[in-house]
C-alpha cells in the first residue's frame with residue numbers, strides 16, 4: 790500500500806476551468822454536507838459525500854494514481870450531469886482542506902449523515 794496525497798493543481802488538472810470555479814465556490818459556501826473518506830488496499834482514496842445543490846446530491850469518488858504517477862479523480866454523482874461535476878470538485882476541495890492539510894483521522898464521518906438530510 791502506497792499512500793499519496795493530492796493538491797489543488799491535481800483538482801484543476803482533472804476538471805475544466807468552469808467546473809473547478811463552481812465547485813470551489815460550493816466548497817467555500819459549505820455546501821459539502823457529508824464526507825466519508827477511506828483508503829483502499831492500494832492506497833487509493835475512496836470517498837462518499839453529499840453536496841447540496843438544488844437539492845442534496847450524492848457522490849462516489851475515487852482518487853488514484855496511474856502508472857505514470859499522475860493523479861486521477863473519478864467521481865459519479867446523482868445530479869443530472871452525473872460524472873466529474875462541480876459537486877465532485879467541491880468534495881475534492883473539502884478532502885484537500887480537512888483530511889490532508891489538517892491530517893484528521895483517515896477514516897471518519899463528519900457533519901451530517903445522509904439519513905439526517
Ligand SMILES: [Zn+2]
Nearest residue numbers: 866868874876
Ligand atoms: Zn453532481
